[in-house]
Amino acid sequence: MSVAAVRRAVRESVAGLPGAFWWLWTSTLINRLGAFVATFMALYLTIERGYSASYAGAVAALHGLGAAVSSVGAGVMTDRLGRRPTLLMAQLSTAASVALLGFMTHPAAIAAVAFLVGMTSNASRPAVQAMMADIVAPEDRVRAFALNYWAINLGFAFSSAGAGFVAEHSYLLGFLLEAGMTLVCAVVVFVKLPESRPEVTRGADGAEPEPRISIGTVLRDRRYMSVVALSFLMALIFMQAYVALPVAMGESGFSSSDFGAAIAVNGVLIVALQIPVTRFIEHRDPMRLLIVAALLSGYGFGLTAFAGSLAAYVLAVCVWTLGEVIASPTQMGLVVRLSPTHGRGRYQGMFTLSWSVAALTAPVAGGLVIDAYGAEWLWAGVAGVGTVTALGFWLVMRDLPNEDGDTTDATPADAVSTDSGSAGALTTDALSINALSTGAVSPVGGVGGEPAVPRTDPVA
Numbered sequence: 001m002s003v004a005a006v007r008r009a010v011r012e013s014v015a016g017l018p019g020a021f022w023w024l025w026t027s028t029l030i031n032r033l034g035a036f037v038a039t040f041m042a043l044y045l046t047i048e049r050g051y052s053a054s055y056a057g058a059v060a061a062l063h064g065l066g067a068a069v070s071s072v073g074a075g076v077m078t079d080r081l082g083r084r085p086t087l088l089m090a091q092l093s094t095a096a097s098v099a100l101l102g103f104m105t106h107p108a109a110i111a112a113v114a115f116l117v118g119m120t121s122n123a124s125r126p127a128v129q130a131m132m133a134d135i136v137a138p139e140d141r142v143r144a145f146a147l148n149y150w151a152i153n154l155g156f157a158f159s160s161a162g163a164g165f166v167a168e169h170s171y172l173l174g175f176l177l178e179a180g181m182t183l184v185c186a187v188v189v190f191v192k193l194p195e196s197r198p199e200v201t202r203g204a205d206g207a208e209p210e211p212r213i214s215i216g217t218v219l220r221d222r223r224y225m226s227v228v229a230l231s232f233l234m235a236l237i238f239m240q241a242y243v244a245l246p247v248a249m250g251e252s253g254f255s256s257s258d259f260g261a262a263i264a265v266n267g268v269l270i271v272a273l274q275i276p277v278t279r280f281i282e283h284r285d286p287m288r289l290l291i292v293a294a295l296l297s298g299y300g301f302g303l304t305a306f307a308g309s310l311a312a313y314v315l316a317v318c319v320w321t322l323g324e325v326i327a328s329p330t331q332m333g334l335v336v337r338l339s340p341t342h343g344r345g346r347y348q349g350m351f352t353l354s355w356s357v358a359a360l361t362a363p364v365a366g367g368l369v370i371d372a373y374g375a376e377w378l379w380a381g382v383a384g385v386g387t388v389t390a391l392g393f394w395l396v397m398r399d400l401p402n403e404d405g406d407t408t409d410a411t412p413a414d415a416v417s418t419d420s421g422s423a424g425a426l427t428t429d430a431l432s433i434n435a436l437s438t439g440a441v442s443p444v445g446g447v448g449g450e451p452a453v454p455r456t457d458p459v460a
Contacts, residue, residue: 014147016140017136017140017143017144017147018135018136020196021144023192023193024128024132024135024148025147025148025151026188027185027189028128028148029151029155030155030184030188031155031181031182031185032151032152032153032154032155032156032159033155033158033159034159034177034180034182034184035155035156035159035178036162036163036166036174036177037098037101037117037178039159039160039164040164040166040171040174041059041060042056042060043167044167045059045110049110051107055107057363058111059111059114060114061360061363062114063114063115064356064359065115065360066114066115066117066118066119066120066122067118067119067121067122067356068122068353068356068357069119070118070120070122071125071126071349071350071353071356072215072346072350072353073123074090074122074349074352075126075346075348075350075352076215076345076346076349077089077123077127077345078126078127078344078345078346078349079197079213079342079343079344079346080345082195082197083127083130083131083134083193083195083196083345084193084194084195084196086123086124086126086127086345087124087127087128087131087186087189087193088189088190089123090120090121090124091182091183091186092183092186093120094120094121094124094179095179095180095182096179097113097116097120098117098121098175098179099175099176099179100113101113101114101117101175102171102172102175102179103172122356125348125352126344126348126349126352129332129335129336129344129352130197130344130345130348132144132145132148133339133344134196134197134198138337139283141333142281142282142329142332142333143278143279143282143329145328145329145333146274146275146277146278146329147278149270149274149328150271150274150275153267153270153274154271156267157268197342198341198342213340213346215346217343217346218346218347218350219350221338223396223400224338224339224350226392226395226396227331227334227335227351228350228351228353228354229354230290230294230389230393230396231354231355232357232358233385233389233392234293234294234297234327234331234389235354235358235359236361236362236365237294237320237386237389238297238320238324239358239359239362239363239366240362240366240378240382241263241266241301241317241320242363243362243366243367244362244363244375244378245262245304246259246263247366247367247370247375248304248370248375248379249313251370252307252308252375254310258313261310261314262313262317263317265314265318265321266317266321266324269318269321269322269325270324270325273321273325274325277322277326278329281326281329281330286330286333286334287393287394287397287398287400289330290326290327290330290331290334290390290397291390291393292323292326293323293324293327293330294327294389294393295386295387296319296320296322296323296326296386297320297324297327298320298323298382298383298384298386298389298390299319299383299386300316300317300318300321301320301379301383302379302380302382302383303315303316303319303379304379305375305376305379305380334397335347335348335351366378369381
């Protein structure tokens with residue numbers, strides 16, 4: 001490919017997105033560039049503090065529990081208080097709690113503050129995702145989510161490399177640097193971010209044209225909750241890369257450096273492929289894309305059962321990484337499509353919860369299966385989960401109406417039909433989106449959120 005062709009491809013990938021989105025993108029990158037603690041936390045607890053591996057695992061589980069607890073609450077705050085206040089509170093409290101964690105020495109105090117860090121750091125995700133849906137035109141959302149996911153992985157690649165150097169000098173320095181970078185994101189929110197939440201338009205009689213959205217509305221939305229359940233299954237698949245895969249490789253005689261080399265391929269491929277793959281899938285049928293992604297992910301991990309060399313493990317990583325590259329922006333686009341405008345925070349919070357719960361469940365489930373039956377049965381089971389997930393997406397999305405170019409979100413019909421107190425269509429405030437996308441308001445900033453795993457995001 002010529003240099004001119006590459007430049008044209010890059011322009012087409014980034015063209016047409018509002019300046020508001022690029023503030024979000026930049027702040028996501030800043031946030032991930034400073035993500036040092038997740039990388040060295042286990043080493044900090046076991047080597048620096050002298051605690052056991054089981055204690056380090058318990059602290060990681062508490063961090064994930066905190067993330068799960070805050071998911072739905074942060075979604076409600078995003079809808080009630082607004083995107084900007086939620087982001088400000090989340091980022092300021094994250095900066096404070098991460099810095100505090102660096103000074104904790106008592107095991108109970110470390111565990112308690114780790115739980116707090118999980119809560120505060122995850123609270124920004126529904127707000128960021130809802131804001132992105134507010135400011136990006138419907139036809140560009142898949143591309144926008146893909147670019148944001150790319151920034152997360154690019155930032156994590158650099159922060160992972162830098163974390164080792166920081167830890168060699170001072171673990172406390174790593175805590176303070178991450179707190180400082182998070183504080184920078186909060187400053188960007190304060191300085192650059194106007195509220196993007198669409199205003200509720202009222203009729204001549206003062207009545208609201210849309211039904212009120214509550215957590216109950218989300219739970220009664222059968223189609224959406226089916227997507228959340230399928231998202232949980234997808235997350236279970238991807239989470240095996242961070243606990244089950246290194247354990248299985250270790251039992252097969254491979255070293256930690258072998259695992260590091262294999263998993264590094266995942267990050268490299270995402271950075272290299274996310275943008276070109278997204279250009280290819282951007283306007284294709286999301287049902288088919290998610291079916292393909294589920295099969296690639298499940299059977300990619302399934303290939304691990306036959307891996308007898310490092311090259312074979314790398315091949316398996318390549319297969320499920322392609323599934324991840326397809327799944328992440330497509331899932332996020334589907335979530336926004338099924339979410340009513342004034343309930344985006346709650347809907348995004350429920351989606352975030354599926355990943356947080358998977359982060360808690362996957363390590364335990366993977367370890368139990370390996371101990372009881374062996375790694376081969378785990379990888380066979382993961383392939384089965386991928387098959388079930390693909391079938392589920394076909395069942396859930398086969399009668400989903402196509403999006404028209406001039407409309408935004410599909411009506412969550414199941415929620416309306418099963419909620420006796422809800423009636424009428426749930427549509428997006430087109431005027432608000434048009435004003436933002438054409439630059440009628442100031443650029444905004446924010447921070448990217450991600451699941452409680454070392455790198456990946458659903459979506460995030």
